[in-house]
Amino acid sequence: MNAFFPLRNGQLHVESVPLSDIAAHFGTPCYIYSRAALEDALAQFQKELAGVDSLVCYALKANSNLAVLNVFARHGAGFDIVSSGELKRALAAGADPKKIVFSGVGKTAAEMAFALSTGILCFNVESAPELERLNGVAAGLDKKAPISLRVNPNVDAKTHPYISTGLKENKFGVAYEDALSIYQHAARLPNLEIIGIDCHIGSQLLDPAPFAEALDKLLQLIDQLTSNGISLHHIDLGGGLGIRYKDEAAPSVKSYLQPLLKKLTGRGLKILLEPGRRLVGNAGVLLTRVEYLKPGAVKNFAVVDAAMNDLARPALYDAWHDIVPVMPRNSKACQWDIVGPICESGDFLGHHRSLAIATGDLLAIMSAGAYGMAMSSNYNTRPRAAEVMVDGSHSHLVRRRETVEELYALESLLP
Numbered sequence: 369m370n371a372f373f374p375l376r377n378g379q380l381h382v383e384s385v386p387l388s389d390i391a392a393h394f395g396t397p398c399y400i401y402s403r404a405a406l407e408d409a410l411a412q413f414q415k416e417l418a419g420v421d422s423l424v425c426y427a428l429k430a431n432s433n434l435a436v437l438n439v440f441a442r443h444g445a446g447f448d449i450v451s452s453g454e455l456k457r458a459l460a461a462g463a464d465p466k467k468i469v470f471s472g473v474g475k476t477a478a479e480m481a482f483a484l485s486t487g488i489l490c491f492n493v494e495s496a497p498e499l500e501r502l503n504g505v506a507a508g509l510d511k512k513a514p515i516s517l518r519v520n521p522n523v524d525a526k527t528h529p530y531i532s533t534g535l536k537e538n539k540f541g542v543a544y545e546d547a548l549s550i551y552q553h554a555a556r557l558p559n560l561e562i563i564g565i566d567c568h569i570g571s572q573l574l575d576p577a578p579f580a581e582a583l584d585k586l587l588q589l590i591d592q593l594t595s596n597g598i599s600l601h602h603i604d605l606g607g608g609l610g611i612r613y614k615d616e617a618a619p620s621v622k623s624y625l626q627p628l629l630k631k632l633t634g635r636g637l638k639i640l641l642e643p644g645r646r647l648v649g650n651a652g653v654l655l656t657r658v659e660y661l662k663p664g665a666v667k668n669f670a671v672v673d674a675a676m677n678d679l680a681r682p683a684l685y686d687a688w689h690d691i692v693p694v695m696p697r698n699s700k701a702c703q704w705d706i707v708g709p710i711c712e713s714g715d716f717l718g719h720h721r722s723l724a725i726a727t728g729d730l731l732a733i734m735s736a737g738a739y740g741m742a743m744s745s746n747y748n749t750r751p752r753a754a755e756v757m758v759d760g761s762h763s764h765l766v767r768r769r770e771t772v773e774e775l776y777a778l779e780s781l782l783p
């Protein structure tokens with residue numbers, strides 16, 4: 369709970385809207401985002417970057433709902449995309465292609481051609497063969513592709529191994545030791561234009577030190593490039609800044625950025641950032657209803673109508689999300705495992721939660737704005753949840769709930 373999710377008159381709200389109203393109008397399970405929280409998260413970056421030649425490129429894989437993207441686009445944000453699907457989404461939400469960077473290890477020739485035709489800011493190239501392919505695609509279109517090399521600085525982000533990306537053993541980017549020669553090769557390819565360098569060392573980082581470590585390594589490389597006649601326009605430091613889910617001391621945007629900005633002063637480089645989770649994670653909740661209580665000898669289960677297909681993070685990373693009753697009761701709390709209806713023991717949203725709850729109660733799964741809906745699936749033929757954005761005292765349905773018929777509409781029977 370925070371300023372955007374206040375407890376008022378004994379009821380949890382999103383901005384000025386009681387969550388029970390949203391359940392009544394749109395049903396459960398339902399993702400709810402606070403527009404003000406999204407804007408506040410972006411403003412924290414933009415405030416620290418005021419007066420600095422810079423661009424915040426929201427990594428839209430964290431939450432790619434068009435309404436979310438549109439809020440950020442209206443405030444001048446750019447976008448970090450990883451597929452032509454995300455590029456189409458960003459454009460449909462009003463993004464300026466000149467503010468879009470394209471990351472990802474597996475860009476197809478068709479994706480490259482589409483991105484070139486829209487005039488994106490930069491391709492964040494992740495391998496030497498990708499350079500060759502991009503050069504060929506650009507030649508076929510008689511264009512020059514603007515590129516940056518994603519360099520793997522080999523720093524330990526000290527986060528969950530599944531979301532650590534800047535170590536030698538990760539699949540991302542080119543090895544630090546190879547970067548100079550790959551840049552030199554890129555400089556000889558006629559349909560590429562070298563404009564930048566980028567890195568992204570991992571996700572949910574709670575210590576700003578690895579970011580500074582990565583930047584130091586990139587700056588050393590930039591000096592080598594300069595003495596080899598290769599000059600860059602921008603440096604892209606990726607995303608990865610963590611948020612508070614439980615009691616983590618997530619660094620402020622200021623304490624994250626100030627050491628980096630200090631190292632970059634006088635360099636004449638435009639600064640790009642690719643935050644994902646930090647812009648959306650704490651701006652969203654997943655609203656669910658208790659269907660059954662199953663007290664037992666060993667464990668008490670509360671079966672709710674949201675599941676691992678709606679929010680995969682607990683099952684996938686053993687992630688912890690706060691679970692809050694929408695209308696807290698005064699009765700005695702007991703320990704509950706909050707589980708979904710899916711036929712997997714890994715289908716849980718929280719273990720050992722001390723809650724006073726009854727069948728039919730609404731629960732809010734907090735900090736669900738990032739990698740929530742974006743990673744949802746239709747496992748067990750469960751229609752994906754509705755998404756609602758609250759703006760002050762108004763709530764807007766920004767994605768309606770799927771119907772079951774839609775889930776098999778693309779399938780057919782044998783003749």
Ligand SMILES: *Cc1c(COP(=O)(O)O)cnc(C)c1O
Pocket residue numbers: 427429430448471472568570571572606607608609642643644645646
């Ligand atoms: C996932 C990703 C991001 C965003 O990461 P967060 O941890 O959500 O900030 C940024 N850049 C790249 C290249 C990514 O793959």
